[in-house]
Amino acid sequence: MIAQADHLCELGPGSGKNGGSVVFSGIPSDLLAYKDSQTAKALIEFTEEKIVSKKTSPGGTSYRNITLKQVLTNNLDIPEIRFDENAVTAVCGPSGSGKSSLVFDTLYSASQNSLMDGLSFRIRSQLKKAGNAALDEYTGLMPAIALEKKSASGNPRSTVGTYTGLYDLYRLLYSRFSKNGETACPHYSNAFSFNNEAGACPDCHGLGFITQCDAEKLVSDPSKPLLQGAIDGSKPGKFYGEPDGHYVAALLAVGKKYSIDFSVPYSELSADARSIAMHGCGDETFDVEWNYKRGNVSGVHKMKSKWPGFCGHVEEEYTRVHNDHRAEQILPVMSNLVCPSCNGFRLQKERLQYRIGEKNIGEVTGMNSIQSIEWISTILAGSGSENIVAEIIQRLKYLVESGIGYIGLGRITSTLSGGEFQRLRMSALLQSQLSGVMIVMDEPSFGLSKSDCSRISQLLKNIVQRGNTLVMTDHHPEMIQLADRIKVLGPRAGKQGGRLIKEVSATEYISEIEKTYSQVVAAKSSSEVVLRVSGATANNLNNIDAQFSGETLNVITGNSGSGKTSLLQYVMYDSHMAGRPVKCRSISGFENFDSVVFIQQDVPSGSAASIPATWLGLYDTLKNIFAAEAARLKLPLKATHFSVFSKEGRCPECGGTGVIKTSMDFRSDSETVCESCNGARFRSDILNVVVDGFSISDVLNMGISDAAEFVQKNTTAAKAASFLTIADLCSRCGVDYISPGQNLSTLSTGELQRLKLIQGIASAKGKTLFLLDEPSGGLHPTDTLRLLHLFEHLVKQGHTIICATHDEMIRRAAANNLILQ
Incomplete structure (x- = not known):
């Protein structure tokens, strides 16, 4: 600490009566000449390189290497890698090649742990654990700030x-x-x-605002009577509108008193009748005769009851459950009204x-x-x-x-677009005025247009000039231009990646990206308009009209915050879900499709308690194959025994995780392979059930493509169909190397993004309209090229894609571009 000082003042020469005088005042290097100084004697032990003899101005040109050796975190295998201080380094490569493992799980984690070593126990107990970096040696680390890609909090109190x-x-x-x-x-x-x-x-x-039940949302089919399914389109509507329920019985009592026939379609009721049905009759009490039926039990129950209306009942329930997960089932029929x-x-x-x-x-x-x-x-x-x-x-x-x-x-x-929230986080960096800090960022260009990227790259440049170091993962040319050096990982993803392939300049890497861009072929344009929107007004949309062609790729683009997500999600998708125009004057064309699939831009959070097999709906097929083999062997094992999430089959020692975690208090938990199951995650009797030479643990550790071959060999075509369809989508997206049993928390942003797409595409039924919001987030241009081939495949099958994006490759591939200002 003394050697790093800009100015030094030593008192002495001794202590007590022998002290009290100024022995030295100046810079540390000059102190070495004072042989009577105790401090000088200590400093002489240091090499001259470690003594800062004069103050270095922030943003100076004196670089120092940050060096990591023998990096083995996750899939990485890097003997040595260096990052320059006070410079910008971009880490690039295919999705899943280990970029996040290097930047966040190794570089940031090691920096945080190194910093925490110098803090008190009390402070360390308050800090978030950064994880365990697997490496042999590091030098030159500094305090670090991580800006991972994430969406805004859904908390309505956060502004x-x-x-x-x-x-x-x-x-x-x-x-x-x-x-x-x-x-x-x-x-x-x-x-x-x-x-x-x-x-x-x-x-x-x-x-x-006050959250109230919206009668227009609650009534899902106005052509039906309230007694016969007019409000059955939502879970609360189905519950309160049950024909044999006491709520409908109360409505009939109201109708009897006021001579209202509620057996006619809702659309034919008068305004007063609709108001009574939805919003009730205040404190008035009615004589209700409920003819109940529950299975084989039926009877009549007479009671006196008030009628708050269907909306009133829903609001009462929402008041009770609004703070827990049950509120999610009610929110689709609620609206926020200005207080x-x-x-x-x-x-x-x-x-x-x-x-x-x-x-x-x-x-x-x-x-x-x-x-x-x-x-x-x-x-x-x-x-x-x-x-x-x-x-x-x-x-x-x-x-x-x-x-x-x-x-x-x-x-x-939470109402900000991905790009707007990204820039909001950048503004926090600007106001911090930090110096001497390393900032690690995950795709700062996410959600930003070309012009937005230019602005943000200049801001980041200013932050580095203050004396900070920036290490980022990104693929956007405008952001890559900022980098002093590019570290390229690869050559591919997963087990075939994790190596430092080369280091190049920004110009060289951008040239490679442009070559990939040149391979994009525009989709064929269709003259048939299948979806029309008029007078869209969600958020900042200014009464716009839009139309989209069928069986092709349509793109909505524009600067961040121009209203792309507002049009795609809050107008088009919400209108489809409501069965009526929402935040627009009119919308038509959903009748041209058998299903509508919306895939939002939020990157799913990886979870250690979730695996691709469950997330993509693959696990049941695998469990059933092994359960059938157990039945053939006359073993008392069912399908649930072959689940890592079931107490019946998982290893009791590690709980099905394959590792034993030891709490390290102020460090991240230490993990060792479970000695009971040797990391296989199941009990020994479950592992003894073998099909075609493989246990359930072996199959969960295969790549999805290999697991598909296993399924095809060991079950009927009908039972394998769903698994093979999803495996084919994984292959087309380039993620078939992922293991069905791999924890989602170990996957990269790009891998999670593609699994999310596969999950949505697999849910399509018949001729489908796909609404995709920023589907290429976290993807390398070569991965985006694969994604475009998948889009081409979907279009050839008769589907229609409308995509909100800034991605230059997807824009080039689109048959129609709608540009919002």
Whole structure:
């Protein structure tokens, strides 16, 4: 620590009465001449290279290597690899070649563990464990920050303002300098927090909206009567609309009193009748005669009951279960309405009376960054507010520099597009003002257009010039141009990857990418329009019209935040699910398809408790083959015994994981192969059941393509059909090397992305409309080329694809491009 100092002051020469004088003041290298100095004697033991004799300015050109030796994490096999300090290094290669294993599981993990070694036990206990990097030696590591690719939290309380810390600053500003007329604010800053009872609106609890049952969503088929399936399209609707249930009996009692015939189609009911059926009759009580039927039991039950309406019943249930997983079944029929008490500002009315510059805090957070800078630069909040205002302006400028200055500070983060959220995270890096830190990033170009990438690459360049080191995985040419060197892993994925193939310049690598781009062939255009959308208004869509051709590849493109996902998901897919136009004037064409499959852009999270065999629906076929063999041998084993998730068959020592975990307290858990099953994950009697020379553990460890051959040999064509179809899709996507029993947590982003696509495509029935949102996330251009071949295969089968993307290769391959501004 002393040797790294910019300036040194030593007191002494001894202690107590023999001390109290300045022995030396200056830079460490000059101290070595003072032979009477105790500190000098200690420093002499260090080599001259380790002594920093003068301060090095951030962004200086003096590079130092970060070196990793004998890296064996996951599928890696790299004898030695080096990364330059104060430089940008891009790690590239096919999806599954080990990029994330190198950058996150090794480089970042080793950096974090090295840093934690110097921290106290108490601090280490509060930090997230970074994992165990498998390597023999490292040098030159530094504190690291990881920015993995992820989606925004679904928490409705997380806004752009709270995420960036701007709302905290505004709360502080309003608690100190706002006024209600001539009265100064007497409240603490938590009185302006919608996440605190002191400030939150009591009606919406600080959410800004009230969740209510939407009658239009609940009534799934208006052509049917309420008594015969009009609301059967959802789980709550089917429950409350059961013809023999007491809720329908109560509705009939209401109809009898008010002379309303609820046996006619819902669409033929008057507005008053619909209101009564959906929203009830207040506190009025009715005499209900319920003719119940439960199996062979039937009878009549008479009771007095109020009628809150079908929507009222659904809302009562939602109130009970909204905090647990059961709410997911109710949400499809619910809508968020602006809270009439706080007008969406989330705060108590009294708090909204306090103003600065004629605006309350809710109105201020409703502005975007550009408007906010203009407003706050003109106000005179009061003496002492200068530092707060300066910090607010600086953070707003970071948002503008990140290219998201148009987004309101009150916008919920989960409504941001993938590219917008990516840039929001970048703005946090800008405001950190860190220096001497290594930043590792997973595909910073994800969700960004070409122009967006240029802006972000410049921001990252500025961050590196402060004296930071950047290591990233990416394939976008605009982002690759930023790199000083490219480390290419490969040559392929999985067990055939994990090696450092070469190191090249950005120019050389971009040239290789362009060669892959040149292999793209545009899909044949179709003159037949099969889907039309008119007056789309979701989020920032400005009353747009769009049309898409059938049996071909259609692409929706445009800058990040232009409304691609809004059109694809919140207009087209939601309209299909609702059976009516949603956030648009009209939509037609779904009748041209037997099914509609939507695959969203969120990358599925890998889980140690999930494997491709269960995720893709392959496991039942495998279990049934071994169960049939057990039955032939007259063993008391069923299909469930051959599941690693079943207590009946899995190894009792390791719980079916194949490893024994030992808690290391302040380190990541240590894993050793289970001695009981030798990593096979099953009990010995289960492993003794062998088919064609393979146990269930052997088959789970095969590649999916090899497992498909095993299935084809050992079961009937009919039983193997589903497995072989999915295996064929895996082969076309280039992930057939993945083992059916491999934990999803060990898969790369690109591998998970393709498995998600396969899962969605396999669910299609008949002539299908595929709605794909950023399907090439995490994919190398060669992987994207495979994906385009799969699209071509689907189109030839008569399917239609509409894809929202920035990917240059998919755009080139499209027959039709819809560009949003």
